[in-house]
Amino acid sequence: MQQIARAVAMAFNTLPRTHRIMLGSLTAVTLAVSVWRPYVNHPADENPIVKTIEMDKNQLRKLLPEASEPLDQDTPAPEDDVPKDEIDEDVQNETGTHDYVVSSGDTLSSVLNQYGIDMGDIAQLVKADKDLRNLQVGQQISWTLTDDGQLQRLTWEASHRETRTYDRSGDTFKVSAEILKGEWKSSVLSGTVGGSFVTSAKQAGLSSGEISAVIKALQWQMDFRKLRQGDKFSVLMSREMMDGKSQQSQLKGVRLETGGKDYYAIRADDGKFYDRSGAGLARGFMRFPTVKQYRVSSNYNPRRLNPVTGRIAPHKGVDFAVPIGTPVLAVGDGEVIVAKRSGAAGNYVAIRHGRQYMTRYMHLKTLLVKPGQKVKRGDRIALTGNTGRSTGPHLHYEIWINNQAVNPLTAKLPMMEGLTGSERSAYLAQVREVMPQLRFN
Template structure:
């Protein structure tokens, strides 16, 4: 051992001085690390357990990375957080008017076909073909008729109801072999009635106290939604509604709002139903604010289409793609497609920076993966106004804008959806409507 030590010492001394310094330093460092042991693992020791406090009662699985999905690919429950409620929120937030649960309503307008209506809501063309093979009359929808439908949990059509007329309704129920048709013919007497009142507290409570049903209040709000914010009405504001109600065996059946007048701030607002089922002002001008089809000044390439059954390219799971992706350079100005109020403007995980805008009561649009937000919640925006710059934030595979359109809390295809337009009635349609206005307007009195 001593001879080995002497040999090592001689070899060390024969080295150049810089090498001896470096080797000595490494030896000291190695000995220091071997001696310094700040932590020793003892397998028999009691483990230290740290409790994790989950706020808001969130389930554990939602905190796991594998369970995360972008907002545009989440469940309906998650979407509700970013969307305005389908009900009418009053001034104090306590009264609500709820439409039918899970039922989507649609009034047929010019140019509509069964395929164009249902397809924009993501219903498969095969199911639409099965419907029309059950009843060929579905290929000849008329303006003003109403369709209502419900979906199965996996997004397939469960039932479709078609109001052919005030008296006839055709219902199509899903079966193992397609759809089965049932015809319901109602016999009743239609009576027109003017219901008037004053706002005291919330509009919903005041309208119900005056004699309007929940659905009728809903119709009033929808008719006037583009002209006012019902939450900002004041005590003493007056309203008058002309309602056509059907009496069936002594009981109230269907009802239709024919016209409504509301006075607030010394100004009168009118909405009168035309033959096409839509509401116009006293001169036949459209009440709905017009929408842009695209949220940018020029059209960009669609990199991912609306698809309720899309395979998520990031997670590899089947998840609905409730909007359209436009491939565009970062920093491209993003525009609001319509007049409205900003209800969300923030960073939200996988969606990145995103904005949600409420347009009246029926429509909501959302813009995701933004680079920079130019608006904040509560801001009122106009159609074509710059609201953000596009980006690549959140869970994104490249620079793009994810754009969504929601109608009555249901996502529709932004490229094919029937959006509001500002055009009014013309020609013979306008003359017929003005004659109707001259008949209805004198009935909408307050005293």
Template sequence: MLQVVRVIALKYNNLSRSQRLTFGALLFLTWGMLVWQAAIYNPNAENTIPPISTTSTAEDTQIADNSEPMDQPTPDDDIPKDELDEKIGDEVVPNEYVVSSGDTLSSILNQFGLDSSEVYLLTNKNPALANLKIGQQLNWTLNDEGNLQSLTWAVSRRETRTYQRGENGFAETINTLKGEWKNSVLTGTLDGSFVSSARAAGLTNSEIHAVTKALQWQLDFRKLRKGDRFSVLLSREVLDGKNEQSELVGVRMQSSGKDYYAIRSGDGKFYDREGSGLAKGFLRFPTPKQYKVSSPFNPRRLHPITGRVAPHKGVDFSMPIGSPVLAVGDGEVVVAKFSGAAGNYVAIRHGRQYSTRYMHLNKILVKQGQKIKRGDRIALSGNTGRSTGPHLHYELWVNEQAVNPLTATLPRSEGLIGKDRSDYLTLAKEVIPQLHL
């Protein structure tokens, strides 16, 4: 190799001055072209998606740590509302959760942005909360400062424990109802909207909400037609002749001649007639590979100058302009436009409970109203709107509440197996005949 270099140097020295200038210019142009090609080279061609990497590359670390301006608002009002949202949304506690395998009270509340100190204040004098079981439901409310105000734990259909914040921490109240639980089958035919038809059949607003949530992955309730039929099996507690509370056991919707079923299992979740999961699985990251987080989820972030709370409702990923942005789950595009501080902005609705938002995009690849699948390319990342540098701002919302996308419990499309499935199929054989039309 050394001999080759010597020969080249000797030949170069024997060239005239004009030849050496020409040779140097060509060498410089060649080197410049190679650097330019390396800079724009994208191994992720339009129709290929590389596997997710759990490590940062040198390219990632060279990008500046970019984050949202501290006073940037989230375009909440851009998410379109429909009748189901407007008619029953205000009557449903937005912070609700069904306990799943591996959950603790801390892991549940932390993903919704509550500090561990808040959880400790609640559990310190209420150790029973360490005994959460799969299928139990939790509801909670926050005060104006974003702190936990109250929590309701449905221990069973008869026992409910409420924890209310006071001067000395959280006080526990145990309510035990002594009514009689009876099964009721309510049927109806659509003549107008589903909400009005369900009310005419005798369902309450909370029961309508339970039905739409159970069938959210199978049906678009806005596209049901006149003449479609439904049957709902409810377990209602009757005390002194009045319905005190209810639980959805199963539902059947017949639309355009096709039947859709959702039946509650012992884990509090709904499955079809064969025990297959109804939820559509989500990706953890909205990108083909994992990029560096430049600004984390923080709903209680304080502005460094004003001192007021300026929540950061999502996660910022530091990534080069033009990087692919993926839909994390199946859904419908409800926003695809330029939106002020958010820049080029896409929002996707996944069923009735979930929505995701993607901001500061360089280019939008989808249109409002378009149906998309998990993993579809919806945009290219950018630096548009009020942004301090190239990055993707990504938000995950559950029941109209922003949650931490990196820790939230995501929907998984999985079915029951083993004894759980056999127990469920036994239950389904009892429920399905009752869902007559």
């Protein structure tokens, strides 16, 4: 017996190091499985004896199938994808903050859930203020997240005059309200583009927040980086004045003339912007980046735990199980800002849609677009593959809104919807009132 053992040991030591590691790992796993839940057959006894071995959580994690997935490997940061320009530098959003205008059918739960905010936090918000169950179309809510995606603060503009703030305190939220008693006044600010739109708008009297609102309103119609010297703009702002200072403001309408053509965006009662005829300005998005819907192999989960380390390893998109070579489609009109190979992401493409939206497609086999290329909704941008840190052929797909990852399967995407019926009639009456005010100097 000793000679047999010695011969096996000598044979094992002559194997290459890689083979010794693989053989040793396989042996360890086999022993672990046999020890973990052995089955002993006793023919004389009808009832088999099953031995249960207690294991702690860390040991159990290592035996789960997910332990083989590279969960700790994060995707490239969005700020590394988006090329900075003067608009990004001069009009920056608060880090970790997102704002949302309430649409028809929205509830607090449906809005926050698409961003991966914990349902327990949503329940605590409603417990702190039951009025949150009755969000109204056109109202705005904004919230701030911590670095690990936890809700820190939520702000609700209940009316022009009242703003309610909900700050985290342990597992609950404390409510505070601010009621302003200033006087709302409308004013028209106009100017001519000089060096850049941002600089020219500030010279005309617009604040950074007001400039950001103008850019968002017209983001689907033009690229503000390509405005030329001599282009003109006119902005109608409603401001609440208190002691001679503006406390808050709301964009009512904007007109911009470039290349001899006028572009308008006028705010309706639902808080969204439309053109002069009541048509929607947003470019519609497709829900899925493929011709047909494929099985979801891994869901969006901003608080997913790595089964080996037990640490939070967010999954910022959705994985679709697709055969290698499946065409990948741009879900909306936009500009390709990344098309390259990048470590764990493998071959991947990032597309910027307007100023707020970005989509990313990873682990691709073949890239069909280049950075700077304009694409339309439904255009082929790549073929799926298994590149980068991937355990099998799949497509990893992400949607980012204001540099924050959202759930691609439930996110509220831009739709090319226009106003109809009585809503359109009321809007056109508002257009007739606003347009004459949007004059150039």
